[in-house]
Amino acid sequence: MSAVREAQIRIPLIDGHKTYHDISEDICKPIESKASRGWYICITIAGIIALWGIGCIFYLIGTGIGTWGLNKTVNWAWDITNFVWWVGIGHAGTLISAVLLLFRQRWRMAVNRSAEAMTIFAVIMAALFPVMHMGRIWCAYWVLPLPNQFGSLWVNFNSPLLWDVFAISTYFTVSLVFWYIGLIPDFGTIRDRMTKPLAKKVYSILSFGWTGNAKAWNRFEIVSLVLAGLSTPLVFSVHSIVSTDFATSIVPGWHTTIFPPYFVSGAVFSGFAMVLTLLLIMRKVMKLENYVTVKHVEYMNIVIIVTGSIVGVAYLTELFVSWYSGVEYESYAFINRFSGDYAWSYWSMMTCNVISPQLFWVKKWRRSLTFTFVMSIIVNIGMWFERFVIIVTSLHRDYVPSSWTWFHPTFVDIGIFVGTIGIFFTLFLLFARYFPVLALNELKSILKTSGESYKEEQWKAEGGLYRKTS
Amino acid sequence: MANKVYYAMYDDDHKCLEGAKTLVGEGVHVSDAFSPFPIHGIDPVIGVQHTRLGICAFLYGITGTMTAIFGIKYFMISDWPMIVGGKPNGTMLENLPAFIPPIFEFTVFCAAHGMALTYLLRNKTLPGMPARNPDPRTTDDKFVLEIRTAENHGMTEDKIQSLLKSTGIVELDVREIEA
Numbered sequence: 001m002s003a004v005r006e007a008q009i010r011i012p013l014i015d016g017h018k019t020y021h022d023i024s025e026d027i028c029k030p031i032e033s034k035a036s037r038g039w040y041i042c043i044t045i046a047g048i049i050a051l052w053g054i055g056c057i058f059y060l061i062g063t064g065i066g067t068w069g070l071n072k073t074v075n076w077a078w079d080i081t082n083f084v085w086w087v088g089i090g091h092a093g094t095l096i097s098a099v100l101l102l103f104r105q106r107w108r109m110a111v112n113r114s115a116e117a118m119t120i121f122a123v124i125m126a127a128l129f130p131v132m133h134m135g136r137i138w139c140a141y142w143v144l145p146l147p148n149q150f151g152s153l154w155v156n157f158n159s160p161l162l163w164d165v166f167a168i169s170t171y172f173t174v175s176l177v178f179w180y181i182g183l184i185p186d187f188g189t190i191r192d193r194m195t196k197p198l199a200k201k202v203y204s205i206l207s208f209g210w211t212g213n214a215k216a217w218n219r220f221e222i223v224s225l226v227l228a229g230l231s232t233p234l235v236f237s238v239h240s241i242v243s244t245d246f247a248t249s250i251v252p253g254w255h256t257t258i259f260p261p262y263f264v265s266g267a268v269f270s271g272f273a274m275v276l277t278l279l280l281i282m283r284k285v286m287k288l289e290n291y292v293t294v295k296h297v298e299y300m301n302i303v304i305i306v307t308g309s310i311v312g313v314a315y316l317t318e319l320f321v322s323w324y325s326g327v328e329y330e331s332y333a334f335i336n337r338f339s340g341d342y343a344w345s346y347w348s349m350m351t352c353n354v355i356s357p358q359l360f361w362v363k364k365w366r367r368s369l370t371f372t373f374v375m376s377i378i379v380n381i382g383m384w385f386e387r388f389v390i391i392v393t394s395l396h397r398d399y400v401p402s403s404w405t406w407f408h409p410t411f412v413d414i415g416i417f418v419g420t421i422g423i424f425f426t427l428f429l430l431f432a433r434y435f436p437v438l439a440l441n442e443l444k445s446i447l448k449t450s451g452e453s454y455k456e457e458q459w460k461a462e463g464g465l466y467r468k469t470s
Numbered sequence: 471m472a473n474k475v476y477y478a479m480y481d482d483d484h485k486c487l488e489g490a491k492t493l494v495g496e497g498v499h500v501s502d503a504f505s506p507f508p509i510h511g512i513d514p515v516i517g518v519q520h521t522r523l524g525i526c527a528f529l530y531g532i533t534g535t536m537t538a539i540f541g542i543k544y545f546m547i548s549d550w551p552m553i554v555g556g557k558p559n560g561t562m563l564e565n566l567p568a569f570i571p572p573i574f575e576f577t578v579f580c581a582a583h584g585m586a587l588t589y590l591l592r593n594k595t596l597p598g599m600p601a602r603n604p605d606p607r608t609t610d611d612k613f614v615l616e617i618r619t620a621e622n623h624g625m626t627e628d629k630i631q632s633l634l635k636s637t638g639i640v641e642l643d644v645r646e647i648e649a
Binding site for chain 1: 506565599611
């Protein structure tokens with residue numbers, strides 16, 4: 001029997017009367033057996049798209065950023081839109097693994113591993129854009145405060161763009177370390193199960209010689225806790241800093257103090273949507289229905305309602321304040337957003353981000369997997385439009401009407417954006433094939449409090465009726 | 471006489487914890503425990519000290535904060551003062567609000583990576599290190615207690631074995647090691 005008892009109202013998080021060994025079996029089996037045909041088809045498609053994207057990136061670097069559709073009025077467009085979109089998606093993983101760890105939410109254990117992997121891949125995609133935007137990529141090290149022959153002329157620590165360098169690199173490396181430290185014991189499990197010599201050798205190297213003795217676990221728990229404590233403010237700071245790229249400028253429509261909290265909740269909103277997109281496919285293909293239950297999906301949909309509502313309130317506040325400020329440039333920027341040439345993008349954003357998450361108030365819908373899947377894609381489209389609206393609609397109507405213009409993406413713009421989606425999915429598919437997709441050793445530690453058989457036993461012992469509602 | 475190591479295997483974390491309590495209560499020194507996930511409450515029983523990694527993280531963090539503050543002061547105030555958009559930069563204090571984000575990020579960077587490296591080094595978990603768990607099943611669903619005769623001089627081998635058997639073990643592995 002378990003030492004920790006949970007209230008009866010909490011339904012099991014691990015269904016199907018699992019034992020410790022079953023958990024190892026269920027999660028290691030896909031790694032040990034041959035990949036399905038579906039996996040090969042998916043990775044081929046993703047790989048082709050990725051190669052197209054990489055081709056466009058090489059063409060861009062060889063030719064220069066003139067190949068993008070930027071012009072002298074709209075001098076920032078898809079590159080920064082994609083950057084912010086990917087960074088936003090990369091916010092769910094660390095939120096799930098860090099914030100939910102501090103709040104002791106047990107349901108996070110079924111989703112944290114894949115959400116963290118998604119975070120890392122999304123942040124890599126995000127980081128590509130500012131690096132590409134430098135044009136002369138071989139000078140990328142100039143963003144670091146290194147002694148040089150220009151003076152030394154140092155980087156400008158007043159600039160949000162430099163804060164971004166620090167924020168994104170810290171966020172990426174800390175997320176990577178957090179993810180890998182959690183993976184080490186699970187690689188140990190795979191290493192000890194593997195029979196093929198080459199695979200055993202590879203997983204032996206990946207597991208760093210993990211032993212699982214009492215002291216190691218003692219350290220492991222503290223490291224996880226402290227990293228979670230460090231990552232929690234990091235999650236909030238990173239997207240706040242990204243938002244100051246806009247908020248500290250004087251462009252009407254960007255110059256607003258509401259940006260940091262609005263960007264952070266938007267980031268969590270889109271990140272959870274992407275986690276759901278990936279997880280709903282993965283749970284089906286890899287037969288993880290017992291671990292990622294409908295209850296897990298429902299919990300994530302509740303987070304989507306909350307963050308989606310914050311985003312909705314932020315949109316409306318922005319609109320109100322632009323009028324209330326009495327600044328004509330500011331109010332024009334917003335009137336132009338919802339009624340100007342780019343009104344279609346504004347209303348797509350409003351529909352996808354404000355109206356659609358409210359549908360999750362209906363219990364039946366937020367527990368429906370098909371509905372959730374469709375909604376998760378809609379939310380991600382909406383969040384891409386949010387960044388597009390903020391960036392392009394604020395710029396395309398300059399102070400001088402003679403410089404008013406449109407933004408037309410070129411094939412390089414489109415190729416790089418679609419290409420990053422391809423690279424992202426290629427990396428994620430490789431992760432799903434060779435890495436333990438669920439934190440199996442963490443799942444074992446909650447089996448006795450949240451496993452179905454143990455729950456049943458506990459309910460019977462306490463005289464309650466066993467009920468299974470998931 | 472060669473020293474012996476007993477590896478007592480349990481199939482349940484609770485039984486393993488209770489077993490460790492019984493053994494320690496009888497005066498047996500348990501050297502270590504191997505498990506697929508942390509057994510909560512076993513550390514004080516077998517005498518594993520609480521880790522000081524949290525303190526390390528704080529020290530690494532404070533090092534990062536100080537490095538960032540002094541670095542930025544040198545770059546932005548002393549060596550090459552930059553006037554950007556007319557923002558005040560005469561003293562560090564005037565300009566500090568703009569420097570908080572990179573100082574914070576660098577603090578987190580140093581604390582997290584310093585602690586992670588210390589963790590890997592202290593655990594002797596590095597790429598290419600051999601696995602040292604006594605049985606491959608300890609990373610799956612088995613829990614093993616390690617008892618060394620060298621650390622239990624007051625006990626006969628029969629006494630240790632009979633005590634172990636009374637705690638509900640599923641397997642007992644005895645290995646001889648060079649003294």
